[in-house]
Amino acid sequence: MADEARKKETLKALYDGVVEFDEDKVVEYSKTALDEGVDAYEAIMDGLAAGMEHVGELYANQEYFVPEVLMCSDALYAGLDILKPHVSGKESKVKGQVVIGTVEGDVHDIGKNLVKMMFDVAGFTVHDLGRDVKLERFVEEQLKTDSEIVALSALMTTSMLAMPKVIEMIKARNPNALIMVGGAPISQEVADNYGADGYAKNAANAVQEAIQMISRLREMGRA
Amino acid sequence: MSEQKKPRQETMTSAERMGAILMRQRPDRIPFMPFIFGYCARNVGYPIHAVYDDAEKSFWAQMWTAEMYGYDGGAMYGYASMGGWEFGGEIKMPQSEWEQAPVVKSFPAPTPEAVDALEIPDVETAGCYPIAIEFAKMQQKFGMPIMVMGMSPFTSAGNISEVDVLCRWMMKKPEVAHKLLRKVTIFAKNVIDYFIEHFPNYPMMAFTGEATSANQIISPKQFEEFVLPYMKEFHDYILQSGIRNIFCHICGEQNLNLPYWAQMEYGDPGILSFGHEVDLTTAIKYFGDKHAIAGNIEPQIIQNRPWQEVYELCRIAIEKAKDAPSGYLLMAGCEVPVQAPPYNIYVMKKAVMDLGFYD
Numbered sequence: 262m263a264d265e266a267r268k269k270e271t272l273k274a275l276y277d278g279v280v281e282f283d284e285d286k287v288v289e290y291s292k293t294a295l296d297e298g299v300d301a302y303e304a305i306m307d308g309l310a311a312g313m314e315h316v317g318e319l320y321a322n323q324e325y326f327v328p329e330v331l332m333c334s335d336a337l338y339a340g341l342d343i344l345k346p347h348v349s350g351k352e353s354k355v356k357g358q359v360v361i362g363t364v365e366g367d368v369h370d371i372g373k374n375l376v377k378m379m380f381d382v383a384g385f386t387v388h389d390l391g392r393d394v395k396l397e398r399f400v401e402e403q404l405k406t407d408s409e410i411v412a413l414s415a416l417m418t419t420s421m422l423a424m425p426k427v428i429e430m431i432k433a434r435n436p437n438a439l440i441m442v443g444g445a446p447i448s449q450e451v452a453d454n455y456g457a458d459g460y461a462k463n464a465a466n467a468v469q470e471a472i473q474m475i476s477r478l479r480e481m482g483r484a
Numbered sequence: 485m486s487e488q489k490k491p492r493q494e495t496m497t498s499a500e501r502m503g504a505i506l507m508r509q510r511p512d513r514i515p516f517m518p519f520i521f522g523y524c525a526r527n528v529g530y531p532i533h534a535v536y537d538d539a540e541k542s543f544w545a546q547m548w549t550a551e552m553y554g555y556d557g558g559a560m561y562g563y564a565s566m567g568g569w570e571f572g573g574e575i576k577m578p579q580s581e582w583e584q585a586p587v588v589k590s591f592p593a594p595t596p597e598a599v600d601a602l603e604i605p606d607v608e609t610a611g612c613y614p615i616a617i618e619f620a621k622m623q624q625k626f627g628m629p630i631m632v633m634g635m636s637p638f639t640s641a642g643n644i645s646e647v648d649v650l651c652r653w654m655m656k657k658p659e660v661a662h663k664l665l666r667k668v669t670i671f672a673k674n675v676i677d678y679f680i681e682h683f684p685n686y687p688m689m690a691f692t693g694e695a696t697s698a699n700q701i702i703s704p705k706q707f708e709e710f711v712l713p714y715m716k717e718f719h720d721y722i723l724q725s726g727i728r729n730i731f732c733h734i735c736g737e738q739n740l741n742l743p744y745w746a747q748m749e750y751g752d753p754g755i756l757s758f759g760h761e762v763d764l765t766t767a768i769k770y771f772g773d774k775h776a777i778a779g780n781i782e783p784q785i786i787q788n789r790p791w792q793e794v795y796e797l798c799r800i801a802i803e804k805a806k807d808a809p810s811g812y813l814l815m816a817g818c819e820v821p822v823q824a825p826p827y828n829i830y831v832m833k834k835a836v837m838d839l840g841f842y843d
Contacts, residue, residue, distance in 0.1 A: 371648050418787050446783075
């Protein structure tokens with residue numbers, strides 16, 4: 262078992278490794294964490310995820326841009342690959358399930374992939390349908406997996422018009438499914454007009470919004 | 485709109501109006517150049533892909549739609565995802581109701597090895613260029629200036645490798661990114677050479693545009709290293725080739741990049757168009773003395789909001805930019821969406837007719 266000081270040092274190294282997009286460092290300290298008995302879940306949440314949260318702030322402040330964020334994401338996944346299999350019992354219980362994809366007609370998936378990463382790291386089970394996804398696929402996958410959330414992404418003004426259609430299709434088959442929308446042309450107002458249950462302004466916000474949506478759902482006794 | 489006003493009398497044709505802008509003279513009113521492609525096909529009953537894969541249909545769909553709405557600027561050929569098809573990848577033409585432009589289906593150089601192996605294509609057979617050449621012949625046949633669709637190196641490189649791959653190379657293997665950018669720049673220059681050679685002494689303008697370099701994706705520092713040198717070189721080459729004017733669409737959030745865009749040449753004058761993210765007052769401050777400014781009505785508003793909001797955005801834009809030193813053209817901030825309500829396009833013209841005349 263690592264002593265507190267050593268554990269802090271390891272978590273800090275994981276945090277820094279993600280922020281500095283130092284994949285080698287993340288791999289090294291993920292192994293160190295396991296070797297020294299640091300809880301894998303803690304290493305993910307207080308090391309990798311905390312680092313990614315700071316990356317989100319750096320992006321929002323225009324200190325980091327997509328190339329840096331992608332590198333941070335690569336570093337984070339390198340750590341997740343090592344640590345996730347060691348997350349045990351109670352902690353491995355998933356927070357929820359999400360079906361995610363970029364809607365039909367839209368091949369832009371960088372934003373969607375960053376949102377997916379945030380769900381991954383937050384402990385959701387993610388069913389990623391990819392990009393240019395036929396609307397029926399969202400309906401089928403939600404029903405098949407019984408996911409609480411369907412997250413829809415669009416970059417183009419034309420493809421965003423697919424969103425109200427797919428929301429209607431999903432709700433018709435499962436009124437309890439919660440729909441989150443995001444992407445460059447989407448705003449809270451657009452999300453409301455489309456009948457979405459949540460709006461993700463950015464990747465970090467997506468997870469917070471999803472957790473709140475699931476909480477609301479559970480409070481209402483629908484889940 | 486119920487209010488009846490006596491219509492203002494236009495004293496120039498569209499060609500004269502655009503000519504006045506390019507001669508640095510004041511036209512009768514600001515030109516209205518909506519930036520519209522797929523919508524035109526839908527407007528005349530063609531499938532949207534016809535505007536990209538059929539030169540004749542593309543030309544006429546645009547000309548008829550221009551006549552119907554009374555906008556200026558005529559017809560041009562091109563789309564944002566150029567590069568992928570031209571360098572040997574596959575493209576998917578718009579088919580479903582949710583699509584409005586071609587997208588790259590398979591990227592020809594997603595690895596450093598593929599970049600090494602990438603050959604500079606022959607313009608005459610590369611991707612969409614046979615269609616673009618046919619389109620240029622239509623423009624020539626009907627006495628219109630040819631708008632040469634130039635391949636902007638950075639955005640085209642993203643369409644060849646895929647944007648996230650290019651972003652990772654910029655960080656980890658910048659030499660690969662530069663190698664790809666060099667190859668695209670060589671091809672882009674070859675395109676200019678081809679048009680100059682095959683349409684000798686014919687009036688031409690070049691179109692360039694950058695979407696992937698927006699600050700929603702890259703930093704100004706990355707712009708300085710990976711966009712500026714190649715775009716600048718390309719613009720210089722276009723102008724040295726004898727093309728006098730460049731129409732450059734500076735797409736998306738580009739505010740942090742404006743000092744670098746200001747280091748490039750656009751001709752005498754160029755026309756620089758902006759998305760809604762760049763305020764027209766800012767654009768005029770950077771470029772207005774030397775170049776005409778176009779933009780920047782938000783496409784999402786044109787597509788989704790009531791006509792009153794579109795008209796109000798046009799009113800604000802005209803108020804800000806009408807007296808720009810080298811002229812102003814009312815334009816959408818990016819391509820007019822194919823599903824835009826027709827009336828929302830009509831009110832853009834109406835705003836020009838109500839507010840855009842020079843007295």
